[in-house]
Amino acid sequence: xxxxxxxxxxxxxxxxxxxxxxxxxxxxxxxxxxxxxxxxxxxxxxxxxxxxxxxxxxxxxxxxxxxxxxxxxxxxxxxxxxxxxxxxxxxxxxxxxxxxxxxxxxxxxxxxxxxxxxxxxxx
Numbered sequence: 001x002x003x004x005x006x007x008x009x010x011x012x013x014x015x016x017x018x019x020x021x022x023x024x025x026x027x028x029x030x031x032x033x034x035x036x037x038x039x040x041x042x043x044x045x046x047x048x049x050x051x052x053x054x055x056x057x058x059x060x061x062x063x064x065x066x067x068x069x070x071x072x073x074x075x076x077x078x079x080x081x082x083x084x085x086x087x088x089x090x091x092x093x094x095x096x097x098x099x100x101x102x103x104x105x106x107x108x109x110x111x112x113x114x115x116x117x118x119x120x121x122x123x
Contacts, residue, residue, distance in 0.1 A: 040082075047086050
């Protein structure tokens with residue numbers, strides 16, 4: 001029994017190791033870095049122009065001039081990190097994912113209960 005489990009584990013680990021791609025490093029052209037800075041600035045400006053974001057910043061007491069001054073004072077690395085974080089933000093939330101996950105969990109619980117031979121009776 002132990003040998004079968006060990007053989008199965010080794011087969012699975014060899015397949016997984018074979019699938020994983022090796023990472024390579026390469027030089028980046030200077031045009032790419034210049035384009036990313038302008039793309040990051042455009043992305044940040046589009047984000048700040050949204051009604052929800054601009055209203056929220058006004059509620060905190062920031063003017064548009066103060067915001068633009070702070071953005072212009074950021075270095076390229078900080079600007080790029082901020083632009084990447086904007087891609088991760090969901091302003092309105094993601095309720096659809098929560099509904100799908102809850103339905104999936106309920107289906108799994110019902111499946112497990114049925115496979116174990118128990119019954120759920122609602123009166």
